[in-house]
Amino acid sequence: MTYLAKPKLLRADAPRNAVGYTRRDYEGAISTLCAGCGHDSISAAVVQACFDLDVEPHRVAKLSGIGCSSKTPDYFLGASHGFNTTHGRMPSVLTGAALANRDLIYLGVSGDGDSASIGIAQFAHAMRRGVNMTYICENNGVYGLTKGQFSATADKGSKSKRGVVNNDTPIDLVALALQLGASYVARSFSGDKEQLIPLIKGALRHRGPAFIDVISPCVTFNNHAGSTKSYDYVREHNDAVNRIDFILPRDKIETSYPPGSLRRIVQHDGSILHLRKLETEYDPTDRIGAMNYLQERHALGEIVTGLIFVSEDADDLHRHLNTVEKPLNLLGDAYLCPGSQVLQSINDALR
Amino acid sequence: MSQVKPIESSNDFVIKFANVNGSGSASANELFARAIMRMGVPVAPRNIFPSNIQGMPTWYEMRVSAAGWLGRRGGCDLMVAMNPQTWDRDIAEIEPGGYLFYDSTKALPRSRFREDITVLGIPLTEMCNREYTDARQRQLFKNIMYVGALTALLGIDFAVVEKLIADQYRGKDKLIGANVNALKLGYEYAKANLSCPIGLRVERSNGVGDRIFINGNDACGLGAVYGGATVAAWYPITPSTSVIEAFGSYCRKYRTDPDNGMARYAIVQAEDELASIGMVIGAAWNGSRAFTATSGPGISLMQEFFGLAYFAEVPAVIFDVQRGGPSTGMPTRTQQSDLISCAYASHGDTKHVMLFPEDPYECFTLGAQAFDLADRLQTPVFVLLDLDIGMNDRLCKPFDWDDSRRYDRGKIMTAEMLDAGKNFGRYLDVDGDGIPWRTIPGTHPSKGAFFSRGTTRNAYAKYSEAGTDYVYNMERLRHKLETAKTLVPAPIVQMAAQPTRFGAIHFGSTSAAMAEALSLLEHSGVHVDAMRVRGFPFADEIIDFINAHDQVFVVEQNESGQLRMLLLTEGDIDPKKLIRVLHYDGTPITARFIAGKIGDALSSHKVTPLRKQVAS
Numbered sequence: 001m002t003y004l005a006k007p008k009l010l011r012a013d014a015p016r017n018a019v020g021y022t023r024r025d026y027e028g029a030i031s032t033l034c035a036g037c038g039h040d041s042i043s044a045a046v047v048q049a050c051f052d053l054d055v056e057p058h059r060v061a062k063l064s065g066i067g068c069s070s071k072t073p074d075y076f077l078g079a080s081h082g083f084n085t086t087h088g089r090m091p092s093v094l095t096g097a098a099l100a101n102r103d104l105i106y107l108g109v110s111g112d113g114d115s116a117s118i119g120i121a122q123f124a125h126a127m128r129r130g131v132n133m134t135y136i137c138e139n140n141g142v143y144g145l146t147k148g149q150f151s152a153t154a155d156k157g158s159k160s161k162r163g164v165v166n167n168d169t170p171i172d173l174v175a176l177a178l179q180l181g182a183s184y185v186a187r188s189f190s191g192d193k194e195q196l197i198p199l200i201k202g203a204l205r206h207r208g209p210a211f212i213d214v215i216s217p218c219v220t221f222n223n224h225a226g227s228t229k230s231y232d233y234v235r236e237h238n239d240a241v242n243r244i245d246f247i248l249p250r251d252k253i254e255t256s257y258p259p260g261s262l263r264r265i266v267q268h269d270g271s272i273l274h275l276r277k278l279e280t281e282y283d284p285t286d287r288i289g290a291m292n293y294l295q296e297r298h299a300l301g302e303i304v305t306g307l308i309f310v311s312e313d314a315d316d317l318h319r320h321l322n323t324v325e326k327p328l329n330l331l332g333d334a335y336l337c338p339g340s341q342v343l344q345s346i347n348d349a350l351r
Numbered sequence: 352m353s354q355v356k357p358i359e360s361s362n363d364f365v366i367k368f369a370n371v372n373g374s375g376s377a378s379a380n381e382l383f384a385r386a387i388m389r390m391g392v393p394v395a396p397r398n399i400f401p402s403n404i405q406g407m408p409t410w411y412e413m414r415v416s417a418a419g420w421l422g423r424r425g426g427c428d429l430m431v432a433m434n435p436q437t438w439d440r441d442i443a444e445i446e447p448g449g450y451l452f453y454d455s456t457k458a459l460p461r462s463r464f465r466e467d468i469t470v471l472g473i474p475l476t477e478m479c480n481r482e483y484t485d486a487r488q489r490q491l492f493k494n495i496m497y498v499g500a501l502t503a504l505l506g507i508d509f510a511v512v513e514k515l516i517a518d519q520y521r522g523k524d525k526l527i528g529a530n531v532n533a534l535k536l537g538y539e540y541a542k543a544n545l546s547c548p549i550g551l552r553v554e555r556s557n558g559v560g561d562r563i564f565i566n567g568n569d570a571c572g573l574g575a576v577y578g579g580a581t582v583a584a585w586y587p588i589t590p591s592t593s594v595i596e597a598f599g600s601y602c603r604k605y606r607t608d609p610d611n612g613m614a615r616y617a618i619v620q621a622e623d624e625l626a627s628i629g630m631v632i633g634a635a636w637n638g639s640r641a642f643t644a645t646s647g648p649g650i651s652l653m654q655e656f657f658g659l660a661y662f663a664e665v666p667a668v669i670f671d672v673q674r675g676g677p678s679t680g681m682p683t684r685t686q687q688s689d690l691i692s693c694a695y696a697s698h699g700d701t702k703h704v705m706l707f708p709e710d711p712y713e714c715f716t717l718g719a720q721a722f723d724l725a726d727r728l729q730t731p732v733f734v735l736l737d738l739d740i741g742m743n744d745r746l747c748k749p750f751d752w753d754d755s756r757r758y759d760r761g762k763i764m765t766a767e768m769l770d771a772g773k774n775f776g777r778y779l780d781v782d783g784d785g786i787p788w789r790t791i792p793g794t795h796p797s798k799g800a801f802f803s804r805g806t807t808r809n810a811y812a813k814y815s816e817a818g819t820d821y822v823y824n825m826e827r828l829r830h831k832l833e834t835a836k837t838l839v840p841a842p843i844v845q846m847a848a849q850p851t852r853f854g855a856i857h858f859g860s861t862s863a864a865m866a867e868a869l870s871l872l873e874h875s876g877v878h879v880d881a882m883r884v885r886g887f888p889f890a891d892e893i894i895d896f897i898n899a900h901d902q903v904f905v906v907e908q909n910e911s912g913q914l915r916m917l918l919l920t921e922g923d924i925d926p927k928k929l930i931r932v933l934h935y936d937g938t939p940i941t942a943r944f945i946a947g948k949i950g951d952a953l954s955s956h957k958v959t960p961l962r963k964q965v966a967s
Contacts, residue, residue, distance in 0.1 A: 056796060057796070057800075058792075058793055058794070058795060058796050058797075058800060059793055061637070061792045061793070063633075073802070074802055074814070078800070079796070079797055079800050080792075080800055081790070081792035081793070081800050081801065081802075081803070082800075082801075082802040082803065083633070083636060083663075083802070083803040083804070084802065084803065084804035084805065084806070085629070085632075085633075085659065085805070086629075086655050086656060086659050086805060089625060089626075089629045089656070091626075091629075092584075092621065092625065092626040092627075092628075092629025092630050092633065093629045093630070093632055093633035093636070094633055095584075095619065095626075095629070095630050095633060096582060096584060096629065096630035096631060096632060096633025096634035096635070096636075096637070096639075096641060097633040097634060097636060097637040097792070098633075099581075099582045099617040099619065099630065099633075099634050099639070100581070100582055100633070100634040100635075100636075100637035100638055100639035100641070101637050101638065101639075101792070101793065103793070104637075104792060104793050121622050121623065121626070122622070122625075122626055122629070124622075125621070125622040125626065129619070317619075318617075321614060321617050321618070321619075322612070322613050322614050323613060323614050323615075323616075323617050324608055324611075324613040324614065324615050325613070328581040328582065328615070328616070328617060328634075328639050329581070329634075329637055329638035329639040329791065330638075331581060331615055333579065333757055333758050335615055336576075336579040336581065336606070336615065336758075337576075337577055337579060337752075337758075338576065338577065338605040338606075339752065339754050340751070340752045340753070340754050342605060343577070343750050343751065343752045346573065346750065347563050347749040347750055350563035350564055350565050350749075351561075351562075351563055351564065
């Protein structure tokens, strides 16, 4: 397989966003994933979200681990720097990058093998450390590149394509993210872009660790009867707690909602999340309530989706470290090197 | 006392303190070392400590050397035996004619002493129990009390120690008074009850000069500050932990924005070594200077990431404070045994840049330089020190810095250069040195973005499995590492007084013992040219040095002769030519050991001075 350049034919009347880019400017190379792969829908959702948010592509850094999911950053935001790191280690590399320049938008893409197996420690620690990032796990419950082994998110009792039954307890990354202090936690389905795109937008504009688990069926190895990560199964068992409308501070709010059906969340940058309640009792700002709800529904075989938790007073690693506003990678010699006079006084104190 | 004459020596002896760890002895012992230095006499102290917090034996060995030899000498002239657990072995270690200082509160049978040493007993516990009621105070002041007694026994000026205590506790007057009081009690008891001074004496000298006294880990931390590091990610591991602690404390002092108190640096304690190096690579990829500090086990864990940084060409600086391996090995003992695991770290064909500081001064200078090299070469740079220089305070040249020096950020293509139409191929060798240009994320809206990866790619960073693309890249990397040979610090040669066919190569912390060994050898008529290697890949002159001698001793502190292996491989040297001189029991190598090994091997070539021949 070699790199495929995407033809750059552009219609003259293609719509441009507020920063002057067309949707095509947010695309990347042609995907080499299987036709129908859920991951490609997620890439498309990322493209749409960035276009809608008027993000300048070069202000995004996209990082990934290893696996089918981790190949996708090549297929969107071609004008962004990307880093395909080692298996399970995207979170640490992204953490370092975020430390170096707090001004970029960090998008980490991973998969269920990358995040829940080999990389579970890094996933956990990036969440608890409060790295300002959007972490998307493209979750298909299976190892695709090595042809169909179960991953750690595969449900107990689910069947592989060859008919093997999984006996291991699944790891729910959403439950982990909640427990570990992620301040924006969502689950979605690659087949539901109406739900997914606003969730990605909210995450990109969130300050702090935003985690989105996207169930993304593997059409080749995990889309059969007996799988709990197939298109059919997810559609049948999708328990959406809410639908969100993402609203930028400059946008006029035109939608009207029936009384009592709306929860309004304002993020630190002024962006607004309108949560249309589907489960009337569900409170997405109650971390413990969210954890309980998740467990209850999981026991019933349901997949909870939507914005599961959001903290209105979220914080991030840079604020914990009290780092200067200017990105560290832009500090010049004079800001970094104390110079010979200081060194002289250090010498004096060492005699 | 038998017929053995007590050792008489001024400003040239070894004192060893045998203590229980966690008893507060380390700071008292260090105070004593500093007092001797304030007398103008060079001291090289070494902590020999267990991997434990409290209750295990620990030793503090102090070499006093008017000649300025800072390597470990071996042997012990005065044992301060404060640990009953190790009494017998401590007594046994004293040189014939040496001295034993001990707490005589509890009478010990004669059989527990030796006939050929001078015994100096002071009832320290009894004195402390009389003076203090608090248990912790009794313990801490007992240490200061023996420092007081030793001050009298070695003829050190009391006022010097008193002033040192005042300097140390400046602003805490209560502590000064209490410590000086304990010091005086010990001092006066010794003066009144023992014959002071003993045969070992400290006399005022000017052997210290303007040198400073600091350990290598602190110097590395300071070097990272001066080298412009802004991101440090780490995982605690002995003996490297204090590198980051020092970086943090210097940063709090010199990298805090005076206007708003905000930090011009970021330090993250990671969940493990994999995450530490991952963060370093992420930060450096994004244009910050970043580093980690670790030891052997950390190096093992980081291997995959070293391969990524090598292949994706991302700068990184790694301070490896080596300890005894393999596996957990000897965590609190010194060794130089990570050369091979660093030189070719990770799977596939890799080669990494290594720097070998000899002392804290070079920990600072090479530490700072490592960041320039990493940026220039876009590859990991390992600074390999070891526990001996990392964790022990050492006299060294004062640090210096040229204010006109600017950081070499290497080949970074800016937005202006991209706009000017410069051809940007991330992995393209445009300058003929194997080093490509890079862009920092966020540089330009439409030009210069690329996808970094550990998979193969073409010169424009596009995924490619084509053999030609792969070979181009590997050859360019090899060429880049050839360029590195000319950029790493050059070796330092010390030619023998007479022309000789024999050479010796060494590196890092061995240098102090090596310098002394060369002097010992020369005195006994053995002449050896010496070269201290400071960088890898090896500069051509290192190979030339080997080729210019018939036989070359390779002196190092590991079991397999790792530097020798590297020299054989990289220099295409005949193995018969390089003779191993290996010291690896976890203690620092000594001049006596090196001189003995080389002397024995060359005994047939020795030119015995006439005077000695007559004497024997």
